[in-house]
Amino acid sequence: MTRPQAGPPDQVSGASPTSTRLNPLTGLVLAGSGAVACLAWASWGVWTVVFAAALVAAAKARILRRVIAAASLVVVPFALWALVIHGLFFPEGRTVLVAFGPARVTSEGLAYAGAIVLRTASLVVVMLAFSLWVRVPALRAALVRRGVPAQLGYVLASSLGLAATVAERLQRIREAQEARGLVVRSGPGGRLVAARLQVVPLVLQLVDEAGERAAALEARGHGLPGRRTSYVDEPDSPAQRTVRWALAAASAVLVASVVVPAVAGVLTGGAR
Structure with missing residues (x-):
């Protein structure tokens, strides 16, 4: 094949x-x-x-x-x-x-x-x-290959793609509403009403889309255990793997350098 x-x-x-x-x-x-x-x-x-x-x-x-x-x-x-x-x-x-x-x-x-x-x-x-x-498909494949559950990897990757298209969806909803006669009045009040009329369809659209994706994932067996095969290429190199591990370790050390003294200060203050 x-x-x-x-x-x-x-x-x-x-x-x-x-x-x-x-x-x-x-x-x-x-x-x-x-x-x-x-x-x-x-x-x-x-x-x-x-x-x-x-x-x-x-x-x-x-x-x-x-x-x-x-x-x-x-x-x-x-x-x-x-x-x-x-x-x-x-x-x-x-x-x-x-x-x-x-x-x-x-x-x-x-x-x-x-x-x-x-x-x-x-x-x-x-x-x-x-x-x-x-590229959402490449990110999803990379997460699944590294042991992230298929459904979780799909949700994480798709949420990034969704965040990138929210502005475009709002633009399409506004254009559709204006074509149906919506008039955005001047002033903060008018813009607030228009924003509410645009956000409600967006939220309903996202909820409906999430239900459709969940049903599609379930029908395709994404909840079943076992390895997954992906045809999506994922460019990688030893240098990139080294950079990823180094940055992840540095970020963990940085978080610890802030969190540990703060927790120690709270515990010390409570002991006094």
Whole structure:
């Protein structure tokens, strides 16, 4: 029996040329290490390096425009919220730049708002860059080959593909509603009503799709024990395996260096 041909790798599932040379698990470990570094270290330098590295990787994978567009939907509203809450009403602020009524713009508040916005932007860009870059079939095959249960591997890989298409689905729902006569009124109230009308169909669509996928997996025997055979290629090399293990070990050490002292401090304080 001949092996089925799926066409050029860079045309499967919208994959970029980089995704045909890099193992999906290597990309997963790189993204996870960047997220761990952003969460563990409270450092502008670390956040900036991770943010810039994710943008460079997205540019090399030719998905930079999609990453920026999707990240803006999350980061811009969050940045406005942080500026209002911390930039204007930061209780620890001492250096007042501008004051009007109860609001005070302080340098400490702006610095704190900038820090949490940069950290959030770094996390969002890293995860979006990976989810838009990865070939879901290759990631699913890689997870199953390494002992992850077939159903769990399918759910994990498919959730990344789903995260990459949520913005596109919302766009299609909005276009369909506007074609049926939906008018988005100006102002926050009108946009809030329009957002509710778009989110409800999206959630119902996702729930219905999850049920269909679960039934299809069950019908194809994904719940049965035993080895699975996959025809999806998974590029790999000894160098990539070394990088994955090194980054995974470094991330574990980094998490331990933050968690262990915190737990020890809580236990010591409780003992006193």
